[in-house]
Amino acid sequence: MLMLTCPYCGIDADETELTPGGQAHLTRETVGSDDDTFESYLFMRENPKGVHFERWRHSYGCGKWFHAARCTVTLEVFGTYSAQTTEPPKEICDKISGKRPGWSWGSFS
Amino acid sequence: MSDTFAMIEQVGPRGMMTLRGDLSSTKLKNAATGVAGVDFPGISECNCVDERGIAWMSPDEVLVITPYDEIAKDLKRMQKILSGTHHLLANVSDARSVFMISGAKSREIIAKLSPVDLHPDSLIPGQFRRTRLAQVPAAFWMRDKNTFELICFRSVADYVSTLLHNAASAGSEVGYFQ
Numbered sequence: 341m342l343m344l345t346c347p348y349c350g351i352d353a354d355e356t357e358l359t360p361g362g363q364a365h366l367t368r369e370t371v372g373s374d375d376d377t378f379e380s381y382l383f384m385r386e387n388p389k390g391v392h393f394e395r396w397r398h399s400y401g402c403g404k405w406f407h408a409a410r411c412t413v414t415l416e417v418f419g420t421y422s423a424q425t426t427e428p429p430k431e432i433c434d435k436i437s438g439k440r441p442g443w444s445w446g447s448f449s
Numbered sequence: 450m451s452d453t454f455a456m457i458e459q460v461g462p463r464g465m466m467t468l469r470g471d472l473s474s475t476k477l478k479n480a481a482t483g484v485a486g487v488d489f490p491g492i493s494e495c496n497c498v499d500e501r502g503i504a505w506m507s508p509d510e511v512l513v514i515t516p517y518d519e520i521a522k523d524l525k526r527m528q529k530i531l532s533g534t535h536h537l538l539a540n541v542s543d544a545r546s547v548f549m550i551s552g553a554k555s556r557e558i559i560a561k562l563s564p565v566d567l568h569p570d571s572l573i574p575g576q577f578r579r580t581r582l583a584q585v586p587a588a589f590w591m592r593d594k595n596t597f598e599l600i601c602f603r604s605v606a607d608y609v610s611t612l613l614h615n616a617a618s619a620g621s622e623v624g625y626f627q
């Protein structure tokens with residue numbers, strides 16, 4: 341069972357109260373992007389065994405989108421954070437580094 | 450309905466207004482507290498006295514609860530206080546149903562139906578919890594240590610009533626919290 345703490349209401353929400361929103365921190369390519377970048381935005385996703393960053397929505401609660409950092413192997417949750425950011429906050433990255441030294445994900449490490 | 454180990458009643462109708470906007474705005478807070486007559490709630494809290502109260506729904510939304518018969522008057526009062534402020538105020542009274550679940554074992558009923566930690570140390574009066582009850586959205590808070598007030602959409606009130614009665618069938622107590 342996966343439980344995530346919603347950063348807006350502070351509630352420990354069960355997976356069944358949440359809606360998954362897929363990979364976090366995508367750059368939305370749009371008019372003016374070349375074909376390769378656009379294709380990568382549409383179809384290419386991280387599929388890691390380990391550290392992963394995702395978007396979730398507290399759909400049976402406050403209704404807000406937020407971010408979560410977790411391990412896909414152990415379901416350990418490193419932390420959740422606001423949706424209003426394009427990259428994971430430093431304290432989350434530091435926490436992951438403490439538990440999974442040498443981790444990297446996309447352009448983050 | 451068959452025997453239950455806690456009392457389940459459908460109460461109401463209750464006057465309910467959805468108020469959205471900047472929750473840190475003094476004007477918005479005054480509009481809600483002026484009508485509800487209770488303190489403005491903190492995050493995930495509900496302040497409720499008798500038929501009036503305010504529940505924290507999300508970072509930009511509260512639910513203002515009033516007696517059903519006074520909703521028109523209260524709505525006007527709030528509109529007046531809020532005029533000129535960016536906000537959304539809607540009367541949702543007829544879209545909601547209210548249940549009261551009371552008895553020493555009332556926690557068990559909610560615990561069977563929602564994924565919420567209902568341990569007496571975790572869930573205490575004053576907290577407001579939006580969640581799901583089996584397959585439908587619901588929200589509840591505790592009036593006191595043995596009484597839950599629960600709201601759901603009126604369109605699923607029959608389903609919720611059946612769920613609650615079924616979970617409360619006499620003899621089906623789990624006894625985990627005793």
Ligand SMILES: [Zn+2]
Nearest residue numbers: 346349398402
């Ligand atoms: Zn939330």
